[in-house]
Amino acid sequence: MRLLITFTAVLAVASAQNATNRFPADFMFGAATAAYQVEGAWNEDGKGESIQDYMFHNYPEYMIGEDNGDVACDSYHQYLQDVEMLKTLNADIYRFSIAWSRVLPNGDLDFINQAGIDYYNNLIDALLANGIQPLVTMYHWDLPQALQYIGGWPNELLVDYFVEYARLLFQNFGDRVKWWLTFNEPHQFTMGYAMLGVAPSQPAPGIGDYLATHTVIKAHARVWHMYDEEFRATQNGSVGITLNMDWPEPETNSTEDAEAADRARQFVMGMFAHPIYSQDGDYPAVVRQQVDANSAAEGRPRSRLPTFTQEEIEYIRGSADFFGMNHYNTTFVTPGLTGESPSKTRDTAVITSDPVRLPWGLRKQLNWVASQYPGYPIIITENGRLNFGGRNDTDRIEYYTEYLGAMLEAINTDGVPVIGYTAWSLIDTIEWNLGFTVTYGLCEVDKTSPNMTRTPKESAAFMSEVFRTKELPSQYNLY
Numbered sequence: 001m002r003l004l005i006t007f008t009a010v011l012a013v014a015s016a017q018n019a020t021n022r023f024p025a026d027f028m029f030g031a032a033t034a035a036y037q038v039e040g041a042w043n044e045d046g047k048g049e050s051i052q053d054y055m056f057h058n059y060p061e062y063m064i065g066e067d068n069g070d071v072a073c074d075s076y077h078q079y080l081q082d083v084e085m086l087k088t089l090n091a092d093i094y095r096f097s098i099a100w101s102r103v104l105p106n107g108d109l110d111f112i113n114q115a116g117i118d119y120y121n122n123l124i125d126a127l128l129a130n131g132i133q134p135l136v137t138m139y140h141w142d143l144p145q146a147l148q149y150i151g152g153w154p155n156e157l158l159v160d161y162f163v164e165y166a167r168l169l170f171q172n173f174g175d176r177v178k179w180w181l182t183f184n185e186p187h188q189f190t191m192g193y194a195m196l197g198v199a200p201s202q203p204a205p206g207i208g209d210y211l212a213t214h215t216v217i218k219a220h221a222r223v224w225h226m227y228d229e230e231f232r233a234t235q236n237g238s239v240g241i242t243l244n245m246d247w248p249e250p251e252t253n254s255t256e257d258a259e260a261a262d263r264a265r266q267f268v269m270g271m272f273a274h275p276i277y278s279q280d281g282d283y284p285a286v287v288r289q290q291v292d293a294n295s296a297a298e299g300r301p302r303s304r305l306p307t308f309t310q311e312e313i314e315y316i317r318g319s320a321d322f323f324g325m326n327h328y329n330t331t332f333v334t335p336g337l338t339g340e341s342p343s344k345t346r347d348t349a350v351i352t353s354d355p356v357r358l359p360w361g362l363r364k365q366l367n368w369v370a371s372q373y374p375g376y377p378i379i380i381t382e383n384g385r386l387n388f389g390g391r392n393d394t395d396r397i398e399y400y401t402e403y404l405g406a407m408l409e410a411i412n413t414d415g416v417p418v419i420g421y422t423a424w425s426l427i428d429t430i431e432w433n434l435g436f437t438v439t440y441g442l443c444e445v446d447k448t449s450p451n452m453t454r455t456p457k458e459s460a461a462f463m464s465e466v467f468r469t470k471e472l473p474s475q476y477n478l479y
């Protein structure tokens, strides 16, 4: 009898341990890329110029090594190798982005580039033939240059252009694509209207970035409503947006530092998440107050941050089916004025440390998102570790072990509804201003070989086991 009890107890402990090491059975694992970073073929088969093409061609000094994405990883021709790598990874899902100017070279419906539509059809079909679901980002920072000539995102007319582009995507791909992201990391790309070197490199800090923010939020909401009204009944997919943040942790336990951390979270993520995902809608109160007060102190007749009408607030609120979240690191914050005046940085009034790799930051951030914006499933659409190359990437295995462990704690212990995860990145990509000097890939790309051969790294072998078993092997559970 006694023996039996002990044996049962051991079993119970073992299965409890397994439970914390195991991801939900229907959890979606995969990897991510973005068009500019992998496709190349920048002007092939009718593709139009994007703001990335324009900036890196005209200002090559903005990319280390004066490189650019003209060829990148040549995924336009080598996409079947990418699919092959995803199979090696046992991926359930592939997050990639569509280059707007590949399907609409002028950004408008005046010319639909069939070759571009064909390319994405081929990619989507190859994924599905291999049991991999596409998760498609509509906008990963590559606005058609033609739309930048009319002002880019600060011009609210872009809402209409974006909605029409999105409709074309739903019409052409929505029968097979069930997971959509409107925008990737608006906090990052709206900086293109605040500083040089981020496309389209228009330095109007604290003004241009806020105008762009306003347009992007409206464009997102319009696309979600359009899907809801015109496509959901027949296509039955989900539409979200990806918002990024490095977790801001207060430097000390003082009230001032706690408030600084809250401000940082609201200016980086809340600015976009609050209008869409919070119960009240609109910009976070602290963002509104800070920018309004600073604008008044600067003697301006209006706030640098535009306002939504009550009708818009209600239209935008709830315009998502899931929450896409990117996270890489943690920072430590304290109050303080930094950055030029005016600027988003100065409005935030926070001094931020260099980023640090601390997996509990991911767990805290997931809990924060779940509590601020309850009721939305979360997909981690990016998480990963850079290094300087090589297939023997034990540092990356360590990173994923710790961060996947933190995600597991958030899911199994804290009850955060994370339903999927795509690692950044599938292959070594062009890393924007850093060019090819750093790598995030699970797979290496041999840029000297004619077909840019992809080879899985050691991290890919590790991830393929996690993806297959939906379990973090306990010997790896360092967290």
Ligand code: FCB
Pocket: 034, 037, 184, 185, 188, 244, 382, 424, 431, 432, 440
């Ligand atoms: C994110 C971007 C992605 C990649 C990673 C490292 O900010 O969305 O394209 O560059 O960082």
